[in-house]
Amino acid sequence: MTTVPDIWILAEQRHGRLLDIAFELLARGRELADRRQARLTAVLFSAGLPAAELQRLIAGGADRVLAAEAPEFAEFALEGQAAALLDLIRSEPPEVLLAGATSTGRTLLPYVAMTAHTGLTADCTGLEIEPATGLLLQTRPAIGGNIMATIVCRAHRPQMATVRPKSCRPLPPQPARPGEIVRLPMAVTGSRLRRTGFQPLTDDGGIQEAERLVVVGRGIKKPEHLRLARELAGVLGAALGATRDVVDRGWLEYPHQVGLSGKTVTPKLYVGLGVSGAIQHLAGMQTADTIVAINSDPEANLFKVADFGIVGDLFTVVPALIRELREGGTPWAK
Amino acid sequence: MRIFIPIKQVPETKAVRMDETTGTVIRQGVTAILNPLDLYAVEAALLLQARHQAETIAISMGPPAAETALREALAMGIGRAVLISDRAYAGSDSWATAWILAAAIRHCGPADLIICGERATDGDTGQVGPELAAALGWPVLTYVNRFDWDGAEFRAGRRVEDGVEELAGTLPAVITVVKEIAAPRLPTLAGKVRARQAIIPQLTQAELQLDPAAVGLAGSPTRVQKIFRPHIARTCQRVMAGDAEQAATACRDLHRFLHDRKVV
Numbered sequence: 001m002t003t004v005p006d007i008w009i010l011a012e013q014r015h016g017r018l019l020d021i022a023f024e025l026l027a028r029g030r031e032l033a034d035r036r037q038a039r040l041t042a043v044l045f046s047a048g049l050p051a052a053e054l055q056r057l058i059a060g061g062a063d064r065v066l067a068a069e070a071p072e073f074a075e076f077a078l079e080g081q082a083a084a085l086l087d088l089i090r091s092e093p094p095e096v097l098l099a100g101a102t103s104t105g106r107t108l109l110p111y112v113a114m115t116a117h118t119g120l121t122a123d124c125t126g127l128e129i130e131p132a133t134g135l136l137l138q139t140r141p142a143i144g145g146n147i148m149a150t151i152v153c154r155a156h157r158p159q160m161a162t163v164r165p166k167s168c169r170p171l172p173p174q175p176a177r178p179g180e181i182v183r184l185p186m187a188v189t190g191s192r193l194r195r196t197g198f199q200p201l202t203d204d205g206g207i208q209e210a211e212r213l214v215v216v217g218r219g220i221k222k223p224e225h226l227r228l229a230r231e232l233a234g235v236l237g238a239a240l241g242a243t244r245d246v247v248d249r250g251w252l253e254y255p256h257q258v259g260l261s262g263k264t265v266t267p268k269l270y271v272g273l274g275v276s277g278a279i280q281h282l283a284g285m286q287t288a289d290t291i292v293a294i295n296s297d298p299e300a301n302l303f304k305v306a307d308f309g310i311v312g313d314l315f316t317v318v319p320a321l322i323r324e325l326r327e328g329g330t331p332w333a334k
Numbered sequence: 335m336r337i338f339i340p341i342k343q344v345p346e347t348k349a350v351r352m353d354e355t356t357g358t359v360i361r362q363g364v365t366a367i368l369n370p371l372d373l374y375a376v377e378a379a380l381l382l383q384a385r386h387q388a389e390t391i392a393i394s395m396g397p398p399a400a401e402t403a404l405r406e407a408l409a410m411g412i413g414r415a416v417l418i419s420d421r422a423y424a425g426s427d428s429w430a431t432a433w434i435l436a437a438a439i440r441h442c443g444p445a446d447l448i449i450c451g452e453r454a455t456d457g458d459t460g461q462v463g464p465e466l467a468a469a470l471g472w473p474v475l476t477y478v479n480r481f482d483w484d485g486a487e488f489r490a491g492r493r494v495e496d497g498v499e500e501l502a503g504t505l506p507a508v509i510t511v512v513k514e515i516a517a518p519r520l521p522t523l524a525g526k527v528r529a530r531q532a533i534i535p536q537l538t539q540a541e542l543q544l545d546p547a548a549v550g551l552a553g554s555p556t557r558v559q560k561i562f563r564p565h566i567a568r569t570c571q572r573v574m575a576g577d578a579e580q581a582a583t584a585c586r587d588l589h590r591f592l593h594d595r596k597v598v
Contacts, residue, residue, distance in 0.1 A: 014496065075499075079473055103494040107476045110461040114432060114468035119555030122428075122459035137559065142458070149561045156555040192473045192507075196489070197500035204496065212597075236598070269597045290597050291568070292588065303570050308591050310584045312575025317585065320578065324585040330593055 005038040005134055006092065008158070010085075010099035010108070011057055011065075013046050014075070018053060021100035023060045023170030025163060029098060030061035030171060032129045032136070038095065039063045043088065045081050047074035051181065058179030061171050065179065070186040075195060076104045080188035082111045089116055094158045095134045098127070101162035113160050119153030120160040125167045125283075126150075136161065141260065141283050166208055166266045167287060205255030205263075210239035212269040215258055215285070216251075217243040219274015219295060219314060223251040228318050229273055235325045241265065243281050259284035273314050277302030294318065335388040335483075335505075337379045337447045338439050339412065340466065341372040343396050343403035344456040368403040371451035373410075373518035374511050378481060379449050380411050381516060386483065389413055391442065395423060395434060401534050408529035409521030416442060420538040425551035428457070432465030434549055437542050439470070448508040452477065460510070467508035475501060479514035 009029045011022035026042060033040040042062040044054070048069045057065050068084050085108065089097070099105030101123040113120035126139035126148075135152055136159040142149040153159045207213060214233040216226065226240075233240050242252040244259055258265055260280040270288035275281065277293070277300055285291070286305045293306035296313050303309045310317050346365040382388045392407040394400050395418040404415035418438045426434060439445050448467075453460030460476075467474035479498060480491035483505070492499040493512050521529070539549075547553055571591065575581040592598040 103477055106460055107464050110464035111468045111474060114429060114465040119429060120461060121556060122461055147561050147563060150559045151556050152559045153556050193501050193503045196502050198497055200497040290595055303572060305568055306570045307568055308588055309570045309572040310575050310588065311572060312581055316578055316581045317575050320581040321585040324589050328586060328589050332590055
């Protein structure tokens with residue numbers, strides 16, 4: 001038995017690579033563990049990753065890595081992983097268990113929470129802990145993002161939550177951080193589901209990984225005007241995103257959609273062209289470092305979250321911006 | 335083959351209000367509809383009903399008025415409907431809801447397949463499907479975009495972040511479906527008439543006899559502690575660009591701003 005409380009995060013890997021969400025969860029978990037003076041454990045299901053890869057989890061903030069390994073765990077395997085996770089929880093119950101709000105986390109955690117008879121909060125964007133009690137304050141958007149709700153799970157343990165990807169940044173890696181790596185070979189029996197294949201997606205929009213993002217809203221008026229947005233994106237080295245309105249009209253594909261019903265993004269630069277800033281959209285982008293809004297409507301909601309706003313017709317402003325970025329130079333820097 | 339389709343009645347508008355003291359949704363005065371994402375589950379069930387002469391049963395937990403949502407499913411062609419309604423179940427979180435649904439489905443006799451929508455548009459958790467599967471001890475496939483059953487085995491596609499996973503297995507199982515599964519049909523006139531005349535039996539605590547400590551608010555591990563409006567705090571440097579000349583100046587200012595922030 002440990003005397004210090006334990007906080008666990010589920011470090012997800014896919015096709016043998018650790019996902020970004022693992023490091024985002026480590027950043028969240030590290031903050032909670034420091035507040036609570038707890039140990040931070042990363043639980044990883046895989047067919048066996050190299051030691052250097054596991055070490056990255058320590059460098060990312062974990063005090064300990066529990067690497068549950070079985071050939072069946074090369075990819076997500078619900079029943080085997082749920083059984084293994086329940087065994088781990090029962091043998092040394094953590095106070096908190098976090099996973100990404102990914103297709104894996106949103107399947108595995110509810111399955112485990114039911115059997116473990118504990119509470120689970122979906123899609124959290126904010127997490128805090130009471131240092132004395134270890135009570136986890138789990139904040140998530142509710143009712144389409146109009147309202148934030150803070151949820152607690154007082155009597156049941158572990159307190160479980162899925163955390164929205166890209167809702168925080170990983171810590172800078174500290175390669176010298178000490179930590180323990182425990183490999184646990186697992187025997188998987190009696191799975192009723194069989195994986196028979198995988199069809200990879202060809203175009204994922206690239207908006208979640210992009211450091212810079214140009215996003216178009218209904219204000220672009222016509223799909224032909226996307227050319228202008230693409231040109232600006234080209235000059236900035238940015239990916240192209242869209243609001244739900246634009247995707248619903250079929251002007252861009254769903255993988256490009258930013259917002260509550262699309263993807264959450266945290267780019268260094270977000271430039272919104274004719275984006276009104278519906279609350280569902282804001283919920284998916286307001287953690288961007290720098291937000292620029294270009295819109296002819298001075299009342300557009302996006303201005304409220306923007307760092308720099310240009311009120312004007314985007315068909316005048318965007319060509320001017322492209323010209324400025326291409327030819328303007330930076331004389332003030334001299 | 336017996337298929338259960340758990341559905342939920344949700345408030346229609348996005349202008350839903352919440353009771354600031356209890357943290358629950360105020361449903362009064364808001365139009366209630368069948369959760370739009372449940373339409374895909376209903377359609378998936380109807381396709382299996384036609385192909386395999388499956389028996390389809392829509393089931394919902396909610397106040398007596400939730401019957402309306404069940405009638406929508408009947409109008410689309412679902413075989414019959416059951417409403418779980420008891421004051422003791424009010425305030426249930428996803429754990430308690432799944433627990434009650436599992437008990438109700440067991441009460442209604444054998445089941446081979448349960449088809450859920452991806453999530454409800456009000457609670458937005460997407461947890462009840464997997465929790466229901468765990469409560470029944472069945473496997474679950476989430477985000478299903480394709481489902482075929484040959485009488486012995488099913489083959490399914492599962493839409494994940496970087497592609498589609500292909501899975502096979504035997505029933506029973508719970509699946510949660512995404513929009514790609516099928517385009518929901520509209521109710522027919524005959525369907526509407528049948529739905530209006532249908533008698534929808536109610537299951538209450540008298541039938542299910544569940545431990546009061548495992549249902550409703552008391553049986554819910556999670557509790558809403560507070561609700562608040564997200565606050566937005568950034569100071570926006572805003573410039574006007576009424577004509578081409580102003581636009582050029584504005585873009586110059588923006589360029590410098592981005593440069594100072596080391597973004598370009």
